[in-house]
Amino acid sequence: MTNYQPQNLPPAGVPLDLPYYGAPPVEAFKRFWKKYAVFHGRASRSEYWWWALASAIISGLINAIGSNGSGNTGASTALGGVWFLATVVPSLAVGARRLHDVNLGAWFLLLIVVPVLGWIALLILMILPPNPRGQRFDRPMQAYPPYPQQPYPPQA
Numbered sequence: 001m002t003n004y005q006p007q008n009l010p011p012a013g014v015p016l017d018l019p020y021y022g023a024p025p026v027e028a029f030k031r032f033w034k035k036y037a038v039f040h041g042r043a044s045r046s047e048y049w050w051w052a053l054a055s056a057i058i059s060g061l062i063n064a065i066g067s068n069g070s071g072n073t074g075a076s077t078a079l080g081g082v083w084f085l086a087t088v089v090p091s092l093a094v095g096a097r098r099l100h101d102v103n104l105g106a107w108f109l110l111l112i113v114v115p116v117l118g119w120i121a122l123l124i125l126m127i128l129p130p131n132p133r134g135q136r137f138d139r140p141m142q143a144y145p146p147y148p149q150q151p152y153p154p155q156a
Contacts, residue, residue, distance in 0.1 A: 013027075016031065016034060016035060016038075017041055017138065017139070017140050018041075018042075018138075019041070019042040019043055019044040019047065019097075019101055019130070020044055020046070020047055021044045021045075021046065021130070022044070022046055023044060023046040023047050023050060024046075024050075025050045025053075025054070028046060028047045028050035028051055028054075029050065029051065029054050031047055032047070032051045032090055032094055033090065035090070035093065035094070035097075036089065036090045036093070037089050037090065037093055038093055038097070039092075039093050039096045039097070039106060040097075040100075040137060040138070040139045041097050041100065041137060041138055041139065042097050042098075042100045042101035042130075042134050042135075042137060042138065043094050043097035043098045043100075043101055044098075044101060044130065045098070045101075045126075045127070045129075045130070047094065047097075047098075048094055048095070048097075048098040048126060049126075051091075051094055055087060055091065058083065059080065059083060062076060062079045062080050062083055063076050063080065065079070066078075066079050066080070092109060095109050095126070096109060097137075098126055099125060099126075100134050100137035101130045101131070101134045102125060102128040102129070102130065102131050102134060103131035103133040103134040103136070104125060108122065108125060109122070111125075
């Protein structure tokens with residue numbers, strides 16, 4: 001397996017303007033919320049899929065808590081609506097960044113409106129490995145010191 005992380009990282013870890021390859025679940029969850037509406041840059045597979053898993057678990061818990069067994073899901077629908085509104089923008093943003101990591105534009109997210117075939121195609125695109133040409137979507141943030149110019153991810 002190729003390690004795409006740069007070699008000269010600051011002490012705080014991987015900067016927010018770079019994808020975190022091999023991100024642990026908690027760090028991926030934190031980065032998701034820190035980059036709430038950031039549609040530029042890239043997100044690694046681990047960042048995207050750890051968030052997808054966490055979101056599915058939380059959605060399942062909301063549905064389980066909200067249903068009382070009698071078929072009345074009013075509380076579940078209200079809680080689910082709040083969760084959806086809180087996560088729709090950052091979910092689209094992490095999806096766009098994930099597509100950028102495979103060197104595709106965020107417009108491919110519109111495949112979600114094509115029933116079944118679009119969903120399958122988008123799933124396949126989200127699974128693809130990183131493409132070094134995806135760097136064209138990066139915009140370094142001003143909060144971090146400049147890094148030496150080197151190709152990222154490094155070539156094997």
